Amino acid sequence: MWSNWxxxxxxxxxxAIATAxxxxxxxxxxxxxxxxxSVMSFAPFVIYRxxxxxxxLVLLQAGWMPATS
Known part of the structure; x- marks a missing residue:
């Protein structure tokens, strides 16, 4: 958000463009x-997730990504 309204x-x-x-x-x-x-199983989705x-977890543990903003 903006610091000054x-x-x-x-x-x-x-x-509108971003929403579309x-x-x-x-x-x-x-x-x-x-x-x-519908064609395959859930396995590819589970592997992806x-x-x-x-x-x-690796990014958080290595400190490359902060846990809070």
Whole structure:
């Protein structure tokens, strides 16, 4: 957030474009994952989540990523 509310923020157009892109990417990813698990098992998704979780733990433990903002 802004430290001073009088400073200008992103325009409505920028916010609308970001929202539309976020929706489109989320929709495509959800469709791909649903199609993937209907054909295969949950194993690829589980492996992806475990690897991502382990990476997060390594980054936190090494101090490359702060635990708080």
């Amino acid at each position: 009088s400073q200008p923020g992103p325009s409505i157009a920028t916010t 892109v976020s929706f489109a990417v989320g929709y495509v990813v959800t469709a791909v994952f649903l199609r993937m698990i 475990v690897v991502l979780g382990l990476l997060l």
